[in-house]
Amino acid sequence: MISSDPLVDTERGIVSREIFVNDGIFAEELETLFARAWLFVGHESQVANPGDYFVSRMGAESVILCRDKQRQVHVFLNTCRHRGMKVCRYDEGNTPLFTCPYHNWSYATDGRLVGVPQHKELYPDLDRSQWSLIEVPRMVNYKGTIWASWDPKAPDFLAYLGDVKDHLDQVLDHRDGRPGGSEVFGGIHKWIIPANWKFAAENFLGDTYHNPSHRSVDLIGIGPSANAGQNTGRRDNEYQGGQHVWVSFPAGHGVHSVWKQPNAPYVESFRDNKEVEEYFRHCYEERTRRLGEKSRLLPFTGTIFPNTSYHGRQPRALCVWHPVSPTQTEIWRFFLVDADAPAAVKDLLRHYYMRYSGPAGMTEQDDMENWNYATAASRGTIARRYPYNYQQSLGRVREGEPIPGRVSTQVTEESARGFYRSWQRYLDGADWDALIGRAPVRQAAE
Amino acid sequence: MISSDPLVDTERGIVSREIFVNDGIFAEELETLFARAWLFVGHESQVANPGDYFVSRMGAESVILCRDKQRQVHVFLNTCRHRGMKVCRYDEGNTPLFTCPYHNWSYATDGRLVGVPQHKELYPDLDRSQWSLIEVPRMVNYKGTIWASWDPKAPDFLAYLGDVKDHLDQVLDHRDGRPGGSEVFGGIHKWIIPANWKFAAENFLGDTYHNPSHRSVDLIGIGPSANAGQNTGRRDNEYQGGQHVWVSFPAGHGVHSVWKQPNAPYVESFRDNKEVEEYFRHCYEERTRRLGEKSRLLPFTGTIFPNTSYHGRQPRALCVWHPVSPTQTEIWRFFLVDADAPAAVKDLLRHYYMRYSGPAGMTEQDDMENWNYATAASRGTIARRYPYNYQQSLGRVREGEPIPGRVSTQVTEESARGFYRSWQRYLDGADWDALIGRAPVRQAAE
Amino acid sequence: MISSDPLVDTERGIVSREIFVNDGIFAEELETLFARAWLFVGHESQVANPGDYFVSRMGAESVILCRDKQRQVHVFLNTCRHRGMKVCRYDEGNTPLFTCPYHNWSYATDGRLVGVPQHKELYPDLDRSQWSLIEVPRMVNYKGTIWASWDPKAPDFLAYLGDVKDHLDQVLDHRDGRPGGSEVFGGIHKWIIPANWKFAAENFLGDTYHNPSHRSVDLIGIGPSANAGQNTGRRDNEYQGGQHVWVSFPAGHGVHSVWKQPNAPYVESFRDNKEVEEYFRHCYEERTRRLGEKSRLLPFTGTIFPNTSYHGRQPRALCVWHPVSPTQTEIWRFFLVDADAPAAVKDLLRHYYMRYSGPAGMTEQDDMENWNYATAASRGTIARRYPYNYQQSLGRVREGEPIPGRVSTQVTEESARGFYRSWQRYLDGADWDALIGRAPVRQAAE
Amino acid sequence: MAAEMARDLAYFRLREEVEELLYEEADLLDQRRFGEWLELLADDLHYFMPMRRNVAFGTHAEKENTRAGHDISWFDEDKWTLAKRVDQIMTGIHWAEEPRSRLCHIVTNVRVLAARPSCAAAREVEVGSRFIVYQNRVETETYIFAGRRNDLWRRADQGWRLAKREILLEQNVLLAKNLTTFF
Amino acid sequence: MAAEMARDLAYFRLREEVEELLYEEADLLDQRRFGEWLELLADDLHYFMPMRRNVAFGTHAEKENTRAGHDISWFDEDKWTLAKRVDQIMTGIHWAEEPRSRLCHIVTNVRVLAARPSCAAAREVEVGSRFIVYQNRVETETYIFAGRRNDLWRRADQGWRLAKREILLEQNVLLAKNLTTFF
């Protein structure tokens, strides 16, 4: 019998089932990982105006993303400092104040405790500044996406990203290559699945190997151009002739992208609709012009450690895997589109996104079925004695070739190994040098 | 960040969120607190005749309140000594025996094991007296209310009450001042809420500060006289001109009462109905005559430590917060009325009680919503790092002025601080001197 | 108060309630007991042909019972070695391969990992023989019934059975005394009850004392001949004049059987139907002829330690109590019949089985109600301080008289005491000599 | 009662009319058109939901349900209190319904149990029905209420008015935090 | 089958009659009027509830459900056993129903699938319906059963009698402790 001790052995390519089903380990994840790592909270387009708020989650907790009167964006824990009442029970809206329903303490949109009924008589000595809404110590607005960390000592977000930045940029930037310029569609998918969150995170950081599980949707064809008659599987193939690459990054991130041929011609796509076709052709050419060599990089899927994943182009979305219990995950998906894209483009993409993604998505339904029953079948007394196999393309990886990171040009579980290596470090309480894999420390850790 | 160590720091006025959400602490509460403190079980009017029984709860367990053939009242754990079967699965009734459905051991209404099928052949050596129903070692009938404790060493109930007795008396005694004389309406509210039991106990021991949460009901008016046209908010105001007092008692009890002016005139109330109005006017005058100075005390709300609360007049009821889990509480409410009140009085009160209290009560619905989401928002990893604030009117308290106990004449969280001070002592396994706060020990404990 | 320390004290005849409700003890049961003992998996008639499979359970885990191309029967853990996905989510069927839906690793019906997509490129070094389906180290086909153990060191099944074999044989053998010859009806009862699994196991190993709980069904009469007009209670009485015996076996098994008079005449039964009546008369006589003295043994009920119970004749079935949680059990029942019995016999028995057994069974419904509320009433803080009483016929037992084992000729809890004695040994991690009660060790253990 | 009424065209015509009435009521409630709902209630409405007890075999008739006019029940109300409940929701600060719950009233098994003076010319009908009320609020808080209703509807000039409603919720301990919905 | 029947007045008139019949049956069951309920059953009733299996695509027709007359099912009964079940409850000591459960039979989607000789003069009707049975007992024990029924009703002199009932409960592992209720 293959035994797994330690829990994660990336050298031998095995990982214990315990980490997917064990209550104690789950509690440690909340404490040591989700309370430290950078987490995705939302998009500035969701809180465009002063007073706008969007209630989001970090780890297993409710947080308020809002814009104050000075147009500053904040992220607060959604709980009153007096007796803990959830101060905002709406999903989104606009408000001058968050007034607690229980005893009416009220907080300004910048978090300050501004209203305490009868404070003169009842709280003569209260230093209100000590009782503001609990705000995240670290927050960043990266190209419109809001990220936050509960660890004051967390490194800057860019340092945390490292070289995965190039890939994330391709997701967030305008299709025509301009930085940023994306917005989030109204309507955030929120649903709960009976699976451990890591199955999802790992699936998105480059598990191309599970393609056969999607055979049913590939057979019927639901791609952007599918309606035009030709069966294009899950998506139109924009990547023709490109070099698929699977890249693992020291901070635990992993991606599957494509490194196209130099000056590769535009691949016809979105044939359903002339206007859309032209938009993408235009964007493609414009992007090539702007980015030059860099335009060769096209993102497929990826996971920013620990629980924010993306689809880069078809569809184009950010997905957060919120831990609920070892065997339950609440998924939130934010769909992205160029803010200034024509209505026809937005409309076609919106429909494509919905039929591909989420609980009604013909592709992802099968993923969730697999994550569900893989989690369930790993809970048993005997099952837990048999670790998972992560030996795919073990050792078949190069540094920085053709792009930065640990790169594989064949399907691999290297990114998964990297993910769990980082996961182990968080649970070991490693310092940030080790966590974001600054070289010396990294060697040491291995 | 304000840190909370120990869990309860009544000097600084902070209490950790852990005690409201932590599984381990909840288990300790059952063992160290609910298995020792005096708990309310029911009312003698519910078991008026020999053989009458009413199935109640103590802590998280089912108990049988019944009257035996000798008219003695008993409280038994509702479980068979053979294999533990619940011997009575009815809510109430009358029976000569509790016969276990599984193997038919049967117990008399005084708890004795009287029937063991084939005992001669199969149990020649069985000492049946050792296998009676498990009876509470301590039980008291106080003015018709039955209380019990699982701790043989528990002090007498009156010693346990201490000076809160005066307030409880005003709840239990006849409106005209005669001792006792109340009965329980048929129909006990029983329902389950997703909140920690202490939110409720604390709310009732004098959290007048949450009045704003009831603004919606105050706006519409549901008081006894509301139907007469004038909006009286939640209740008619019998307390005009009285001095509101919030009193904390060493054993952890806390109340909100009113100390009226000497010879205060009767405040018209229950204007809906002449007969009722006259009944209360008569009772008021009669009570003043009987009690003299003591009649100045009118009860509002209170909590007898740990989980029995009352509404003293409008409405008039005893409420028990049964712990189910850290985040679930089963609530039982018993509504009181003068046994000899005219039908019209009982009828008007009954309707008022129902629209005020319980899951269909326009007032309490909002309390439960707050307790629910305060509990939920306190479970998070980050949230649990931030204690609750109990600094309201910190230090603003006098001993025994105008009535016994630690008295505040302004809205205060002093009673809550006292409640958690006692709570901590139970969990520390303190002796009864400390628990009921006999002076010397009490100093020591502080 | 009777205290219980240790948990199981079979000398004094008391057992702690903890073992029926405690989460930690339940986890230990899975690890120390269900992962070692011989468990019933299914019947060869359910996988008659190569490629046939039946998905069963062992403890809390899903296993696949299947017959490979070489007609070999196997039992595999139902989980993929790659990421744990449940490889077979059907209840039964026929297949050449178990192909995992997630990444399409596929396993032959003998468990070998035969298909790994792109294995040459992606898994050049993978030793597939190390990644077969997890197979039970010990399996046996005993008279058509398949049993398995996860402990490679488990003794042979026959050694594990010991003298209970004679009784089990009477269940599995043809009614006419030929060895084996039984088959399982199509349709396996599967349902979940809110009770600890041991209540059920203990009930079947000879708890005749709970007969009064079935008075309602005895009053109405549902026996095989009931429809013929005469009220026969739960079953026709085949046992007239026989000596009822309750036997406990060192390995923890226990049975209730009947030792008939020598040359006892056939007792008319199944009077509903002449053809059936004749079948059973013929079987009776044939059996007497074949077995001689041994034919005096008629099985009633029994439990093969830990969680496989049987009804021996009316009805005739094997029942497995699968642990789900301390307070939940998933029950699977397999109904047995002579494979070559005439259709009329099978039909009459089938109907009788259904009205007697399972969630729709008029007899067993009352058992489940009792197990449910006995479990619930044993969870409380106070309740757990009071152990159960197992003193029935304490000491009234003889060795090997009239048949092997610790025999009682009166209703007794001796078998229950034996069951919990064994239970305690498993939890103590005893060696197999002690577990199957080889004499010397056994004394030592007592 | 029911058994004695002819199941003729007039009966079924009336049943259809009553079904429509109950479905319309459900729409008003789920669409939060409380004002229109209140208009359906007679001024002398008695709206009653007893608590249900576990009692011994043979004693259900007297003891299973709490009694209107005597005991404490979940609801034992008149139109006035129901109007108050609507007013409270409409304040927008009745936290137990703010944010508003999502509600679905499933109404089935509609039967006319009595019609006076006749089905063809009914001025007053006794109606039996069953319901499942599905309530979901905030994020995941969900409750399912199932039971039976016995109504008395009176035909007024403006249409049918509810004069009596008895709601038998099939629960003992209420498996809900609140009863903020109408049944 | 159904598709071939005209959806004319006669059809709907018959459907109404059958709906009324099924609603009445639900009332008898939930009001525990078991004696009257038994009267609705034909002497040759076949009452059947198969177990449902997870089987491979394309094999459902033969393998999804256990077979009446061959396999073990949840119910595969005649009137005699149903009467026995009623007798048992009425002993007052059938603990699985003592104290009595609170039950609610929700009956919907009633369709006439066949009528012989015709809708207008139906002596025998095949009826499809759906149900949710909500069961609550003792304190908090609660079960929800949902599924489809296919009935055969025969018109006798005393009224309609149930001759066949197939109950398709939409569960694999039964998610209930007991089946003490009638469907």
Added chain:
Amino acid sequence: MAAEMARDLAYFRLREEVEELLYEEADLLDQRRFGEWLELLADDLHYFMPMRRNVAFGTHAEKENTRAGHDISWFDEDKWTLAKRVDQIMTGIHWAEEPRSRLCHIVTNVRVLAARPSCAAAREVEVGSRFIVYQNRVETETYIFAGRRNDLWRRADQGWRLAKREILLEQNVLLAKNLTTFF
């Protein structure tokens, strides 16, 4: 709307016809007769299930539901995608529906909200209904979906065709792993 329509014989006759239609649809879905179900759908069908949000008092009209044609919703589809969903199930390797779920569509509260040109000669009807969909798959996985539907049905030569369906599922965070069923 509804309030303005006469509740006359023509109305109830039409309601019966529509009820039958919705019950038949439920049978097709639960019996997995997807081909026949697709035939009931108009070529220009718009099939829409919004997400539901918790929003402040007074803002429900604009903000409670995601908008068809603008926002992301659970479903905002045409007949083509529904046909694709059927095709996918019929591949036999759509794991989210393999093994097949057990489904029960409870359809209630059916009302005709509008009929054009008239009830008597309706070519187009707006229909309101409520549903509970009970889903059970593999062993114990169970989901309950409850909500309202607003349909537009059009009478074609071959019979009624569904032209529009709005499904209001009464949940905020979806309490299900997948939406593999049709509503």
